[in-house]
Every structure is written in C-alpha cells, then in structure tokens.
Amino acid sequence: MRAGAEALMQERDRLNRLDADIGDGDHGANMARGFAAAVERLNGAGDALAPADAMRSVGITLLSKVGGAAGPLYGSFFIGAAGALRDRSADAVDAAAWADALDAAVAGVQRRGKAQAGDKTMLDALFPARDALRAAVGDSVTLADALAASAEAADAGAEATVPLLARKGRASYLGERSIGHQDPGATSSALLLHALAQTWKRPSQ
Numbered sequence: 001m002r003a004g005a006e007a008l009m010q011e012r013d014r015l016n017r018l019d020a021d022i023g024d025g026d027h028g029a030n031m032a033r034g035f036a037a038a039v040e041r042l043n044g045a046g047d048a049l050a051p052a053d054a055m056r057s058v059g060i061t062l063l064s065k066v067g068g069a070a071g072p073l074y075g076s077f078f079i080g081a082a083g084a085l086r087d088r089s090a091d092a093v094d095a096a097a098w099a100d101a102l103d104a105a106v107a108g109v110q111r112r113g114k115a116q117a118g119d120k121t122m123l124d125a126l127f128p129a130r131d132a133l134r135a136a137v138g139d140s141v142t143l144a145d146a147l148a149a150s151a152e153a154a155d156a157g158a159e160a161t162v163p164l165l166a167r168k169g170r171a172s173y174l175g176e177r178s179i180g181h182q183d184p185g186a187t188s189s190a191l192l193l194h195a196l197a198q199t200w201k202r203p204s205q
C-alpha cells in the first residue's frame with residue numbers, strides 16, 4: 001500500500017493529464033490523495049493488522065476519500081480482495097491466495113461498474129492481470145515472477161485501451177473522441193500492480 005501510494009504520487013500529474021484528455025482531469029490527484037489517507041490509516045493501525053483487515057481499511061478509505069467513479073470502484077476492488085483473504089495471516093498469503101484475492105477484487109469492480117472487456121475502463125488492465133496471475137500460479141513460478149507477469153499484462157492491457165471507444169463512465173460521453181487516448185483508470189490499475197510486484201521483488205520479502 002505504501003509503494004502504491006508512492007507510485008500514485010509520482011505519477012499524479014500524468015494520470016491527471018490522461019484524465020483531462022477524456023474526463024475531468026482529477027484522477028491522479030484523487031488517487032494520490034485517497035492512497036495517502038489510506039496509508040495514514042494503516043500506519044495508525046500498526047503492523048499487526050491482518051491482510052484482510054488492511055485491504056478492507058484501504059477500501060473503506062478510498063470509498064470515502066476518492067471522488068468520481070474511482071472511489072467506489074477501487075473501494076470495491078480492495079473490499080473484494082479482503083473477502084478472499086479472510087482468516088489468512090500474512091504468512092499464509094501465497095501466490096494462490098494472491099490469485100484468489102485478485103479474482104475477488106476484479107469481480108468486485110465488475111459488480112460495481114458493470115463494464116465489460118473492451119469498454120475502455122480499468123477492467124481492461126485488470127482482466128489480463130488477473131488471468132496472467134492465475135496462469136503463472138498454475139505454472140508454479142515464484143510469487144515475485146507471478147506478480148511481475150501480472151503487472152506486465154496490466155500494462156499491455158492499459159496500452160491496448162488507446163484505440164478503444166469508451167462505453168462506460170464520463171469518457172463515454174465523448175463518443176468517437178474518446179478514441180486515441182489511454183484510459184486513466186486502466187493506467188492507475190497497472191501502476192498499483194507494478195507497485196505490488198516491485199514490493200515482492202525486494203530481497204527482504
């Protein structure tokens with residue numbers, strides 16, 4: 001979560017610019033502010049927090065702090081993940097558990113936003129990321145490599161939103177003019193999955 005907050009802060013202006021192209025230009029600011037608040041709350045709770053409780057805490061904070069569609073969607077993402085990690089200690093969150101968590105997180109987003117693949121939303125990064133993580137777990141690669149493959153798939157998915165016509169959210173009001181721009185939500189999703197993968201690559205993990 002800390003790495004995610006840092007990445008969002010670093011990429012805040014880029015996410016704002018992407019959102020300005022097809023939305024109202026605040027996605028970077030909203031996400032950076034929401035994650036800063038989420039991390040502050042986690043820091044206050046201490047390191048003994050179980051993974052599911054940490055995920056739920058972040059989801060609830062994002063729901064209340066992030067404006068536009070991103071708050072409810074990312075809130076549903078982390079609350080979905082919390083459900084899958086219920087009753088697991090931090091030591092018990094292995095690659096298969098992460099894959100279950102990402103499945104549930106993506107299902108939460110889909111339930112909330114009702115978007116399909118190809119609608120030019122965050123799901124266009126999350127679907128391939130979820131599938132890549134599941135496939136990597138099936139191949140029994142290390143957790144670090146599985147998360148890296150998932151983040152790479154999210155990147156490719158985010159880049160593949162450029163030629164798409166937006167069918168959901170504010171960008172859909174632009175119709176054909178939404179074509180030729182990368183979706184900001186898909187971009188922030190890929191960024192967060194990279195932060196997760198980078199964190200697991202560190203020697204201390």
Ligand SMILES: [Mg+2]
Pocket residue numbers: 019023024025026027068
């Ligand atoms: Mg916006």
